[in-house]
Amino acid sequence: MSGLILLGVVVQLVAVAAAWFQVLSDVDDGGVFDNNTQNWGHALHSVVGGMVIPLLAVVLLVISFFAGVPHGVRYALFVFGAVVLQVVLAFASYSVPGLGALHGLNALAVAGLAENAMRKARVADRAPAAVA
Template sequence: MRATYRALAVLIAASVVVQAAVIAAAWFLVLNDLGTGSILDENSERNWAHVAHGTVGMIVMPLLALALLIVSFFARIPGGVRWAAITLGVTVLQIVLAFASFGAPVVGLLHGINAFAIAGVAGVAARQAREAPAPALVS
């Protein structure tokens, strides 16, 4: 269970990197389209990178964070439940900030900053799993 806990935490932190990469690609694709004469309005279709950002952020990462919390109850890692709960909390906050950003774009700054918090707390969770002493064998 410790290995599963650690793998989930690492996947969450790595997902933040994926999210940064695909949102950068998304907006460079938009800028490229605008440079070739396309018009961006409410009828514009989202490009593949916007879709990837939404899918990873709204489905994959929350499921990984929820799985981390569930596994944390069985992994016997000191502080493991706490760090898994914090990871899930900042992941939920990220979704709230994303929706709030559509109405108040300046909130998007907090969405970007919170991504670093997700990576950080998931990294701490992974470190907790790596550094935790092995559980005592019960005879």
């Protein structure tokens, strides 16, 4: 599950970069950038970041209670917290655009935390079973 969150962050980065380069290209071609401007990259970024990744973070947190990964709940909580912060920063950035920089930076934190959770789960999966 944490691997899917990591993949989602990568999709987010690709989508937002493609979206803004499309806007720049459209403006260079005489287009206008305003409140009605929307393209596939912005739409994908909104769907993946606003629904898919938060849902995956909730599922990861629920699964962590049953997975038997040492400190797995802690890792899942870190990922979940970073995802919640990411959504808050996204909405707050509309009012305070400078927070958009923190939104971008926090995306890297979400990716790192998800990768760490994935690594810990893989290590736990390879560990020999404890004798009862």
